[in-house]
Amino acid sequence: MSTTSDNAVRAYIADHRDGFLADLAEWLRIPSVSADPGCAAEVRRSAEWLAGKLAETGFPVTEVWETEGLPAVFAEWPAGDPSAPTVLVYGHHDVQPAAREDGWHTDPFEPVTVDGRLYARGAADDKGQVFFHTLGVRAHLAATGRTAPAVNLKLLIEGEEESGSPHFPALIQRHADRLACDAVIVSDTGMWAEDTPTVCTGMRGLTDCQIDLFGPDQDIHSGSFGGAVPNPATEAARLAAALHDADRRVAIPGFYDGVIELTERERELFAELPFEEERWLRTAHSHATLGETGATTLERIWARPTAEVNGIGGGYQGPGGKTIVPSSAQLKLSFRLVAGQDAAAVQQAVRTWVADRLPAGIRHEITFWGATRPCLTPLDHPALQSVVRAMGRAFDTTIRFTREGGSGPAADLQDVLGVPVLFLGISVPSDGWHAPNEKVELDLLMKGVETAAYLWGDLADAWRPS
């Protein structure tokens, strides 16, 4: 049984913090935007950069794995003990689109540190949270005097998470033998708040799509023709407006089929968290709550399926007015899914619903970008208890439980590898995922390093999976 000195871990981290942050900044400068086909070369560069850095960290195996789309990174560091548990860390190296004109105060791909916060696209989602494992495993080795980690450590860092992971299921099926493990640790989620560290026990699923509507073959004069022909911008709006009923429930027939409702105990656990609406609204940069009647805000974002308009566009959007009937319009919709829902069935329900609602003279196309399954982790799993203990040592306080409203390919790993999925994330809601001025709190990032440094020893001591 190995022991880990908390002081030795902390000293090692303090000594190596500057180099760690300099490396992270170098990675954040690579605009690995998977949604933008023009950034494909940058996503590849990001993968190669990471593989190189993992080799430098000490991983004896580092590989860039090709997909039908953008590449992932795999790394492996055996424990040297055949009875040690095998853990697969999941994260992603691609990022959301970002442009200065979206409201960034600084270049999103030129990291800057202000008041202990590191600002850059990907700082929290997800490069920062992937990268804390590099210093974490080094601190684990340094503090224990080991030359290999106490667990068989594998990393799989994908490159298409922000695009709905279209090729991820195929990738993990193809490499299922290399990825074999006893548990997956997902480092792509957040905590309740700076002062309330939490472990996430589930994520919502996601499927999103673009609906293109075509009316007149070109923009036409709204005086000469308006009021007598269908207008695709109007029809796009009618679709988007019909997504929700008066109770703000999703109005697409069949959408709620199979939804597993919350138990009374789960509602109580949610209600025990120190939720303050005014504070939450500030984190959401919003001025009021609005959602499904009969559900609390936490239930709405963690345990209820939703439909959201991510983008709408059609006709003239420049300065002043232009009196046209536009020739086309576009909707970008995303649907968050909860346990029990089937993404393919939801997609079919959306297709049927759209086709049924459009008038003659409006042609349409729907493209689904992908689907990510929802998932849940058992609260009593021994590996989850290890995560809670490691976080407890790093944060020196009680660790509580949350769920995550966002989505990740965790459920695919669970399905293909047949193992439980755990979550270890140190991001907080104010980090601005997918938004301008995304940041990570440096203190929390270093707590992530510390948690990772404790976790492998605890896991190896506490859990001998059969």
Next chain:
Amino acid sequence: MSTTSDNAVRAYIADHRDGFLADLAEWLRIPSVSADPGCAAEVRRSAEWLAGKLAETGFPVTEVWETEGLPAVFAEWPAGDPSAPTVLVYGHHDVQPAAREDGWHTDPFEPVTVDGRLYARGAADDKGQVFFHTLGVRAHLAATGRTAPAVNLKLLIEGEEESGSPHFPALIQRHADRLACDAVIVSDTGMWAEDTPTVCTGMRGLTDCQIDLFGPDQDIHSGSFGGAVPNPATEAARLAAALHDADRRVAIPGFYDGVIELTERERELFAELPFEEERWLRTAHSHATLGETGATTLERIWARPTAEVNGIGGGYQGPGGKTIVPSSAQLKLSFRLVAGQDAAAVQQAVRTWVADRLPAGIRHEITFWGATRPCLTPLDHPALQSVVRAMGRAFDTTIRFTREGGSGPAADLQDVLGVPVLFLGISVPSDGWHAPNEKVELDLLMKGVETAAYLWGDLADAWRPS
């Protein structure tokens, strides 16, 4: 009583056609886009160019008239006969926005002639139809041997028509004495078709606006926050969708207040026109009709008030998906008005309706770009009969009656100057007003020249207003 030889008119026009078209092309090269603040200097250059050309044509008085916005052009050529009628020709020298990437086959501000069609922004709306008066009056003089027109001829060519003429009422009030006349001839409308020349007897009014909706202070993650806060793109869509009820009638309370319904005789006159839906749909570049239940297509575009979404935008509109709740969204709406409606009342109805429909957490701003009143001309007015005769000579066929679904500041002229408003236009629906690849049929443009050449003599002979 003067007489005009049709042959002499035609010979003069044939001799001067090339120079006339070269001059028009020079004018069309000036991108006088009034809606774009960046084009203000070009609108001024357009006014100055026109004033110079009118002086060259022979108008003894040519002036550029300033407004609070963009300049208009005034010109005057007295008949030298105190009992002659005074006619004011109205048109505009500003144009709609146009960019190659909107679908133009050629540069919108570099005129090209293909198969007898002149393509350029403003070719039909309205520079071509203003400009035919220059050669028209010269042909009138040449064919009659006069040195001044048979009527007191005034021109007022404004520079903000495509922006809703915000300063036009003030302009004509300020210059009401200089503009005093017995009738206004508006050359800013079209005909039924190439083979069915018509005179327009009325125009719809217009008021249009932009509605900006603000939700979260920045784009936020749709997984972390979606389903629990209001989404301005959804709310913009809900507004746009609520514009019309299930019968596609405008659903804004009070919108139809005061509307003068069509008489049975007017519905018959509309029904007598050779309307073929398939052909009309081709002109509309559309694939089906859709509009207010119980009204025919011609009634919908000429005599019914409408609400149209000219543009909608919010959230992510780039390639791929982006799972956000957007921070803002925008709607551009236009409302066509018919006789009996009050634009100010409609604007107030829209403001109230918008404010009543938005949930807490969504802030909004509404900007109305302006208002243009609807108008109608009496069918039995002697000056209208002159227009019909002059067109009959030029086109050598029966002239029928239409209305115009579009809008112009004609009603302001009618109100301020206290005179009837007549319409003389040779554009056809396929000319693509406000659309990519706007054009004018050169044969019809020359018929416009010819009509103008006959009109002044006929008017002076037939009408001695008291």
